[in-house]
Structures are given as C-alpha cells and as structure tokens.
Amino acid sequence: MWWRSASFIMDRQQNKNDVALKDSNPNPNPKISAYYETRAAHHGVVTTDWLAQAQAATGPDHEPQPQARPDPFSVIDEFNKWRKQPHLAEAVAAIRALAAVIRWSEASTMMQLEMELKKASDSLKSWDTTSISLTAACDLFMRYVTRTSALEYEDFNSAKSRLIERAHKFGEISHKAFPVLSARKVIAMLSQDFIFDGCTILVHGFSRVVFQVLKLAAQNNKLFRVFCTEGRPDRTGLRLANELAKLNVPVKILIDSAVAYAMDEVDMVFVGADGVVESGGIINMMGTYQIALVAHSMNKPLYVAAESYKFARLYPLDQKDLAPAIRPIDFGVPIPSKVEVESSARDYTPPQYLTLLFTDLGVLTPSVVSDELIQLYL
Amino acid sequence: MDAPRVTPTIADPKIRRVVFFASDSSATVLPQPQQLPETHPSGNRHVASGSFDPSENPNLATAIEKKEEVPQSSSKPLKAKTTKAERRALQEAQRAAKAASKGEGSKAVTESDRAAPVKSIKQSSEKKGGPSYASGATDKKAGDRPLEKDRKKDAPPPQSQFDDKSRMEKARKRAAVNPTESRNRVELFQHLPQYEHGTKLSNVESKFFNLGLVHPAVLEVGLRYSAGDISGGNARCIAMLRAFQDAIRDYCTPPEKVLVRDLTSKINSYVSFFTECRLLSMSMGNAIRFVKSRIVNLPLSHSEFEAKAALCSDIDRFINEKIILADKVIVRHAFTKVKDGDVLLTYGVSCVVEMILLYAHELGKKFRVVVVDSRPRLEGQALIRRLVAKGMSCTYTHINAVSYIMHEVTRVLLGASAVFSNGTVYSRVGTSCVAMVAHAFRVPVLICCEAYKFHERVLLDSICSNELGDPDAIAKVAGRMDVNYLNNRASEDNLKLLNLMYDATPSDYVSVIVTDYGMLPPTSVPIIIREYQREHLLL
Structure with a gap:
C-alpha cells in the first residue's frame, strides 16, 4: 500500500537514477540460485522425461570416499560432491564438507582448527546465501565445535576425531541407510x-x-x-x-x-x-x-x-x-x-x-x- | 519526628505486617521494639529497617507475599464491601484525620506487630480497579531465610494499591514526600496515586531537615525524578544506580551492625524514597533486585572496603552490560531489518530507536523517518530536531494522523518501558494505538527493548499498573490562550481528568521484540526470563 503515497513515488523516481541494483550473491550464475540448483537436482525438475530423471536419482547409492587430500582443497568442491547425492540433505552435505575440512586440516591446535573451520563455514555460507538449511547447518556445527572446548580432551587428536565422529553422527540423521536414527x-x-x-x-x-x-x-x-x-x-x-x-x-x-x-x-x-x-x-x-x-x-x-x-x-x-x-x-x-x-x-x-x-x-x-x-x- | 507515638498496636489484628528478610535480620540487630521510640529518632530509618509494607515500596523485589487462605483468621470482621461513594466519603474523613495526626509515626505498630506471634493474617487488600498481584498474607517463620531468598527471585514485586486505605494511611504517615492528593480522582484508577501536581516538591523542601538519612545523591536523583528532569527508562535506571553507587561509597557500617543487613535496609529506604518521588519503572525494579542480590551474596570474608568496591564494580558492570552494551547489540540486530527505501515510523522518544536510526543513517541506508508524537509531552519534537540536524529526511505528525500516515510506512520501531511474560509491551501511552494501527495495515512492529526490562509478571490491561501524570497538562494547551475552557474546571465534581502515562500493547500487535539476545517473537519472553533471570541477578 505504501507505494501509493506521493512521497514514496517521488523517492523512487529519485532512487532509480542513482541506485543501481547490486547483487550480493557471489554465485556465478545469477539467474538461478545455487539453492535452487540443488533442489532441482534432488527433486528432479520434472519435464517430459521426468521419469527417467527420477529413476536416475533413485539409482544405487555410491558414496565417494576420498582417499587423499585433493589439491588444492576447497570446501566448496567438497560440499558440491556431497550435495550431488540425491538422498542427502543440503545441511548434511555441509556438515560432511566441514568434517572433511577437519580431516584434512594441518592445524596443530584447537584454536587454529576453529579458525580454519570458521573460514570454511563462512565461505560455504557466502557461496550460497539463499540456502537456509546450509547456513543453519554451518552455524550449528560451529556451535558444537566452540562449545565442546578442547579442555575436555586430553590431546588435540582425540578432539579432532571426536568432532569428525560427531559430524558423521549428524550425517546419519538424514541418511537412509540408518533408518533408526533418521x-x-x-x-x-x-x-x-x-x-x-x-x-x-x-x-x-x-x-x-x-x-x-x-x-x-x-x-x-x-x-x-x-x-x-x-x-x-x-x-x-x-x-x-x-x-x-x-x-x-x-x-x-x-x-x-x-x-x-x-x-x-x-x-x-x-x-x-x-x-x-x-x-x-x-x-x-x-x-x-x-x-x-x-x-x-x-x-x-x-x-x-x-x-x-x-x-x-x-x-x-x-x-x-x-x-x-x-x-x-x-x-x-x-x-x-x-x-x-x-x-x-x-x-x-x-x-x-x-x-x-x-x-x-x-x-x-x-x-x-x-x-x-x-x-x-x- | 520523635514526637510521642501512639501505640494502637495489637488492637488491630487485621493487618499483619509482612516481615521480609530485611526485617528478620534487623530483628537480631535492632533493639527491642519497646525501646524503639527513644533509640531511633528518625521515622525514616524504621521504614527501612523495621518492617516492609509492600504498599510503601511497590517494586521491591524482596517484598514477598504469599497467598494464604484467610478463613476465620481475623478477630475483626473482614472489611465489608462498600460502595464507591461510601468509600470515598470514608477516605475524605480519613484524610482529615491524617492531617490532624500528621506527626505521628506508625512505627510502633509495625514493631510490636513483628514482636507478636508469627502467625497473623493480613487482610487481602480490596481493590476497585482490578485484580491485584499481591494479596493475602504471609506466614513466615523468622528462620526460613534461604527459602525466602529463593522465593524473592520468583515472586513479582507487589504493586501498591492506593485504594487500600489502611495501608496508605500508614505509608503516608511515614512518607518523606507527602503530596496532596487531587480532589477529583478518576474512579477506575483509584488504586494509583493521584496527586496534585507540584505539591511534591514543596513538601520535600519543607521537610528537608527530616530527610537526614537519605544520601544527598539519592535525594538529588529523587527530586529530579519528581521534577521530571530525568525521564526515559534507561536514564532513570542509570541515575538510580549511580546514586546507589555514591551512597555505597559513602557508607560505613554502624557499630554492632552487619554490612549485608544494614546496607540492604539502607537501599530499601532509598527505594521507598524514590517511589515517593515517582513510581518506579519495572526496569528499575529489576535493577534494584540485582543490587540487593549482590549485597546479599557478598562473601562474609570481605572487609567493608572490599565489599563496597565489589558492589560498585558490580553496579558498573550492570550498567555496562545490561544497558549500554545491550543497546549496541540491539542496534546491530535492528539494523539488519532496515533496507534502502524503507519508511520507518517511531512514536515518542526511545533512545534505542534513536540510536538505530542514527546508526543506519551513518552506514548510508536510504530511508525516511516518520515521527509520531502526542500531547501533552511532545517529546518527539526533540527527537525530530536531532534527526533533522543529522540530515535525515523526516516527517513529523501527531497521533491523530497515524492511520493516514501508516499506509506509506514499511516498519514501525517502538521502544518499551517493560515487557511482560505474556508478551505484553508496557510503554508510553499511545504506543498501543500505533501498534494496533500498524497491525491493521500489516506493517511489522519491532519493539526494541533491553532484556533487563523483561518482567515475569503477566499484564492484561493498562489499568492494573500504571502511572498518572499531571491532569492539568491535558486540560491546558500551552500557547493557546483561546483554548481555556477547562481552566478553572479542574475542581468541579463532575469532571475528572485522566492523564495516563503508560499503556499495554497486546502481544498480537507485536511482530518481533529486538533484545540483546537477538530477535525474538513475543512468545519467547518467558523463555528468556526463565533462562537468564538468574544470570541477571548473579551476572
């Protein structure tokens, strides 16, 4: 209703001249948000050959098991790899990507690890600002990391493995292979x-x-x-x-x-x-x-x-x-x-x-x- | 005030002074009641140390009243329900009587009462206006202090009921500031203090030398409250805490007394002085509760100097963390909701809202501001002046035009004096109206309020708990000599002027409450209170 008011129309005319539309989304394809891409891949944007796509999507489950640290390692690549799996929620993919960050991390103290994780989760979040569950999952995991302080563990390595274990548990929540936990x-x-x-x-x-x-x-x-x-x-x-x-x-x-x-x-x-x-x-x-x-x-x-x-x-x-x-x-x-x-x-x-x-x-x-x-x- | 005291005492079993924790401590410290008149010349001190009648200090956190069945109880029959007219007549009579017996203290009553057997009953106060929060009597053994300490955190401070005659009578005798009550009291609001404006100050002045026990800093702040120099929830709260700090710095424990107990009673007396100057706000009640809990929790090993230093730094921390930093966090949160091209509406003056507007403007957001104002205080004019000076584009209007202006508004930002646990927002009168219009126009309403202003009470309407301003302020229009129809009518019997200060906004009209804990729906207020009230006290 507000745009009916005279003052607002005048404001708008003024603003049109000097304000250019800024796109804060760093996603390379501005036409389609990354969030939607994932969705489309998972749910199958149904076209005439939707059946075939659906079939492909429900095909056998093969989990990529990375053997060595990819070089250069990027949390976004890791995330993209996980999110391609049809049954995996985006949130879980994000958590797994962060777990991979921990796994490949060369940090030697908890503080370093935390900072590395923070950077990774920030880059994940800014990669797709539109996805809510991605942001929520990153925040949630970071919360877990900061809350379980290193003081509870006797040494850094056990803390690290504890975090990875936790990330896996989180992943199982939405994993179809573990129906009891799901x-x-x-x-x-x-x-x-x-x-x-x-x-x-x-x-x-x-x-x-x-x-x-x-x-x-x-x-x-x-x-x-x-x-x-x-x-x-x-x-x-x-x-x-x-x-x-x-x-x-x-x-x-x-x-x-x-x-x-x-x-x-x-x-x-x-x-x-x-x-x-x-x-x-x-x-x-x-x-x-x-x-x-x-x-x-x-x-x-x-x-x-x-x-x-x-x-x-x-x-x-x-x-x-x-x-x-x-x-x-x-x-x-x-x-x-x-x-x-x-x-x-x-x-x-x-x-x-x-x-x-x-x-x-x-x-x-x-x-x-x-x-x-x-x-x-x- | 050491005129010979009459001792009506136990003959009046209807009232049992509820003895609070300050009193059971003082029971050990103070001399026996019989000697009291001689040993303690000042009535004021007794208010503090002796007994706590909740009617004197409505917002005292320590004041607990536990409801209890009052079946056979009083030897005197319960006060019969009288008609309003009768009660008014009675009140007039009592007022006359009061004038006669002005100099008499009532301390003796309370002291001997306290000495009387533990179990006695206070008659539940009868109200005309509405439900009361605190009624009934307490049955408290002098020994169960820890239990009581627990309870005082949970129980809401009772609101004084100004239509409870017997209590008010006593409170009045004891009061330092004794304003004249206005003649034409509004029926529905008889439970609130309705005084002739301007009588407070002269009264304090005349009694100046009787106020010896009030610390000068406290006295100054109190007088500025009643003169209206300090207004706004945060400013009042900070001024009060600073006054407490000064008082604590200058405090020294009298011989044969314990700091924890004596200081608490001191603070209590200051609080009742503040209350007499102007009703305390909910946020001040919370701050007082904090100070007292800090005093009570002082380690016994501390020397007097250490204890005082610890208290001062605690108060500093409270001001910093709960008010100043909280405001900064709120500004950050609310800023995320301001977009380019927005039209923000605010009502009256709220310092947090002003900070949000300035912050967003500094960061280069392009938005317009609509300031809605209302008579008689016209506080918005000061705000609009400051905003315009900063180069913001502003619109100034009165609340009469709010439904016209609302259709071009995209966000409504409002401050609050308190938020209750049912989500009701207690704020400057008119806020409810603005929020309701905004709701009808589907404009989101953001309430900006620090979490220390949250209160665990439930408020349903604006009647139960409110403050009445000067009725003349609404009768007269400044600068308009032609509008003088009500000039000398204030004393007419069939005209009642009602100048309410606050109103309650139901949670339905509130989209979000922006606090230092983030943005929350009004339904989450009890959760914040549940999770953090303890932390507020312990910090």
Whole structure:
C-alpha cells in the first residue's frame, strides 16, 4: 500500500537514477540460485522425461570416499560432491564438507582448527546465501565445535576425531541407510497419530519428509487419500503423485490455483519446509503461504514436517525480507522483455497460520521453535 | 519526628505486617521494639529497617507475599464491601484525620506487630480497579531465610494499591514526600496515586531537615525524578544506580551492625524514597533486585572496603552490560531489518530507536523517518530536531494522523518501558494505538527493548499498573490562550481528568521484540526470563 503515497513515488523516481541494483550473491550464475540448483537436482525438475530423471536419482547409492587430500582443497568442491547425492540433505552435505575440512586440516591446535573451520563455514555460507538449511547447518556445527572446548580432551587428536565422529553422527540423521536414527523416520512416526482413516490430505510440492510420513501411513494400512498440487513450474507435485501411486495411495492432482476450490474436501494440509525460522514460521516452496491462508480461513489444520537442522536463526518480517532464491520459469511462450517475471522460488508463512510442526525433537507448536533455538545458540 | 507515638498496636489484628528478610535480620540487630521510640529518632530509618509494607515500596523485589487462605483468621470482621461513594466519603474523613495526626509515626505498630506471634493474617487488600498481584498474607517463620531468598527471585514485586486505605494511611504517615492528593480522582484508577501536581516538591523542601538519612545523591536523583528532569527508562535506571553507587561509597557500617543487613535496609529506604518521588519503572525494579542480590551474596570474608568496591564494580558492570552494551547489540540486530527505501515510523522518544536510526543513517541506508508524537509531552519534537540536524529526511505528525500516515510506512520501531511474560509491551501511552494501527495495515512492529526490562509478571490491561501524570497538562494547551475552557474546571465534581502515562500493547500487535539476545517473537519472553533471570541477578 505504501507505494501509493506521493512521497514514496517521488523517492523512487529519485532512487532509480542513482541506485543501481547490486547483487550480493557471489554465485556465478545469477539467474538461478545455487539453492535452487540443488533442489532441482534432488527433486528432479520434472519435464517430459521426468521419469527417467527420477529413476536416475533413485539409482544405487555410491558414496565417494576420498582417499587423499585433493589439491588444492576447497570446501566448496567438497560440499558440491556431497550435495550431488540425491538422498542427502543440503545441511548434511555441509556438515560432511566441514568434517572433511577437519580431516584434512594441518592445524596443530584447537584454536587454529576453529579458525580454519570458521573460514570454511563462512565461505560455504557466502557461496550460497539463499540456502537456509546450509547456513543453519554451518552455524550449528560451529556451535558444537566452540562449545565442546578442547579442555575436555586430553590431546588435540582425540578432539579432532571426536568432532569428525560427531559430524558423521549428524550425517546419519538424514541418511537412509540408518533408518533408526533418521530424523525423517522419527517425524513419520510422530505424525501417524494425526492421520486418521478416511481423511483427505493436501500436499504441496515434493518434500522427502512428507513423503516419508505418507509412506509410513500407507504401510500402516491407513485409509486416506492425497491431493497433490501440481507445483508449477517444477511440477514437483507430479513426482510425489507418481511415488504415491506406486504405494497404491489414492491420489488426485490439482493445479496450483485449485487449492481453494478443493479445500472443502480437505481434512488437513501437510507441507515440508526449507527452513524453520525463529518466529516459528516456515520458509518453503512458493505457494505454501497462499495454501496456509486458505486453510486458515477454512479452519483446516496445517502441519509442517521438518527436521530440526532446518531451524535457523532468521527472523523475516515479511515476504520481501528474505534473500530471494531466483529460479527460471518456463511459460511455454516467449515473454516480452518489458514484462517482469516474479521468479522467487519460495515464500514465508507466518506462524499464526501453522498448526503444528512435526520435528525430530517432537511435535511442537510454532512458538516452541524459538525456545529450541535459544537453547541451541545462546 | 520523635514526637510521642501512639501505640494502637495489637488492637488491630487485621493487618499483619509482612516481615521480609530485611526485617528478620534487623530483628537480631535492632533493639527491642519497646525501646524503639527513644533509640531511633528518625521515622525514616524504621521504614527501612523495621518492617516492609509492600504498599510503601511497590517494586521491591524482596517484598514477598504469599497467598494464604484467610478463613476465620481475623478477630475483626473482614472489611465489608462498600460502595464507591461510601468509600470515598470514608477516605475524605480519613484524610482529615491524617492531617490532624500528621506527626505521628506508625512505627510502633509495625514493631510490636513483628514482636507478636508469627502467625497473623493480613487482610487481602480490596481493590476497585482490578485484580491485584499481591494479596493475602504471609506466614513466615523468622528462620526460613534461604527459602525466602529463593522465593524473592520468583515472586513479582507487589504493586501498591492506593485504594487500600489502611495501608496508605500508614505509608503516608511515614512518607518523606507527602503530596496532596487531587480532589477529583478518576474512579477506575483509584488504586494509583493521584496527586496534585507540584505539591511534591514543596513538601520535600519543607521537610528537608527530616530527610537526614537519605544520601544527598539519592535525594538529588529523587527530586529530579519528581521534577521530571530525568525521564526515559534507561536514564532513570542509570541515575538510580549511580546514586546507589555514591551512597555505597559513602557508607560505613554502624557499630554492632552487619554490612549485608544494614546496607540492604539502607537501599530499601532509598527505594521507598524514590517511589515517593515517582513510581518506579519495572526496569528499575529489576535493577534494584540485582543490587540487593549482590549485597546479599557478598562473601562474609570481605572487609567493608572490599565489599563496597565489589558492589560498585558490580553496579558498573550492570550498567555496562545490561544497558549500554545491550543497546549496541540491539542496534546491530535492528539494523539488519532496515533496507534502502524503507519508511520507518517511531512514536515518542526511545533512545534505542534513536540510536538505530542514527546508526543506519551513518552506514548510508536510504530511508525516511516518520515521527509520531502526542500531547501533552511532545517529546518527539526533540527527537525530530536531532534527526533533522543529522540530515535525515523526516516527517513529523501527531497521533491523530497515524492511520493516514501508516499506509506509506514499511516498519514501525517502538521502544518499551517493560515487557511482560505474556508478551505484553508496557510503554508510553499511545504506543498501543500505533501498534494496533500498524497491525491493521500489516506493517511489522519491532519493539526494541533491553532484556533487563523483561518482567515475569503477566499484564492484561493498562489499568492494573500504571502511572498518572499531571491532569492539568491535558486540560491546558500551552500557547493557546483561546483554548481555556477547562481552566478553572479542574475542581468541579463532575469532571475528572485522566492523564495516563503508560499503556499495554497486546502481544498480537507485536511482530518481533529486538533484545540483546537477538530477535525474538513475543512468545519467547518467558523463555528468556526463565533462562537468564538468574544470570541477571548473579551476572
């Protein structure tokens, strides 16, 4: 509304002349944020040959085992290597990259190691400023390193191995090879109580956690049906629909604009999250906010499934208060150059529209998120 | 004040002075109550050392009242519910009586009460205005000090209830500053002090030589409070702490007394003096609580000199870490929310908000500032003058226009006097209105507040706890001779002037609270209190 005021329009005209748009994102490809690249690689930006891609993505798991220190060693290369693995969350990839930093480090004191790690995590964070879970994971690991002071250990080497061990444990949280430890498994189990027979669940986009939840419900012989939004422009919803159909779950695909139309029949909404912020709100794929608004106005519960490593010390005040994650949008027809395209890939849903968050720390109300964050970081 | 004292004493079992920890210590130090009138000439001292009636010092952290059932209890029947008119009449009568018996102290009551058996009941105070935080009586053995120390951290300081006649009567007799109460008291706010403005100062002056036991630095600060020289939560708190520092430096333990106990009672007497000058803010209550806990936790091995030095440096640390550094951290945090092209709205003057604006301006952010102001204080004019001098582009408007101006605003930055554990923000009157309009326009509201101002109490409305300003200030318009309709009407019976100083903003209207612990949702205030209150005390 503010841009309607006369004074603001004048300000804007002035500013246009002297302020050039600065891009603070050091990512080499400014059109597509790195965050989105990872996402696209993991979830498969669905095109006509989406099946083939999905197949490739779920192919056999081969973990690269670096034998010698690559020269020159770069934490970003290491991170990129890990993040190519489809089941691995970005946060875990970051932690593994930092673990590699520790492994190859030539530091001889804890202080040196800490400084090296700090530099590495800073470069990781600045490599992709738009990814929330990457930033959160780096912060979390740094927190762990600084908190477990070297004084507790008798010598430096055991401290080092302790840190690496810790990083591995963290990695296992999201690793599918260790289902008992997996955060997703915990979340899936927690959410089973909320899925009742005969319910209709609306799902937006493709989230591995949400898929795990639905899969477990199907395995428990619950009777439910799922509405998948299409998830333009990546059509991630189509992929989820396909996966669910394989499990014999009744699925219906909606176009994104049919959410309000279908909301009558829906009993609950399930979404994942890219990041859970300090206010208790979530940052997630574009369209989550409007679904939350519709669900809120029709008094339908909205549940968020998110691992605790997505908790970030951010506090967006409104939609524009985030570093936008830019993505390409294919409209199928050429768009005149004068027409602007809103290409942000995600939005912020304020906490008052969320009912509950399912995390590996338990089922939380949005206001508890800040409690957890305070205990983690302060 | 050593006029012969009447001793109504035990004949009045309705009131049991709640004896706080200062008193059980003094029980060992002070002479027996019977000798008191002779040995202690000054009434003031007794206020401090003898008993603590919470009505005298509402914000004292030590003042604990534990709720207790009052079934059969008092030999005297409970005060019957009277109508407001009746109570007013009664009050008038009492006031007259008070004027007659002005010189009499009430100390004897308290002392003999204390000597009386431990178990006695204080009648729960009856209020007209609203719920009270502190009511009921305490049943405390003089011996359970450690337990009490624990409790004093948890329990909120009681608010004095100015419509509780018997208590006020006693408090008044003891008070150093005895202002005249205004005639037309606003019904809903009878539990708050409503005085004729300007009577405080003259009263202090007339009693100047009776104030002998108040340290000059404390006296100065107190008088400046009541004159309105020092305003703003942080400034008041720092001034108070500095005065305490001076007082502690000049303090020497009297013979046959223990520093820990005697100094605490000294501080208590200073606090009650401050309260008489102007109601303490919540943040000052927290600071006092800190000082007292430092005194209580002094190691016994310290010599007097060491103890005093330790206390002074503790107070210095509190000022530095909890106020000055906290402000710097808040500025850093809030700065991240200021973007180029923003229009920031602020209401009244908050020194943190001003620091944020200056900092963002220095770092070259391009933004506009809207300063909303309101009568009668018009504090915003000073702010706008300073901002304009720095070359910021500013808009100045009154609160009447807030709904017009709000649609071009992108962020609302507000200060706070206190934040309560339900997220309610207690701030300059008008803040609630600005926040509500901002909420309706979907403009994010940022509350900038140091964590030492967080308070574990729950506040639901602006009535229970508030401060009333000079009613004349709203009746008169400075510089407008033609607006004089209310000039001599203040004494009319059917006209009541209400000049509230603070209001409560519900947490729904607050998007974020920026504190030294980072940016938090209002729901996290109790978490900060839970995790860090102890640290506040121990630092």
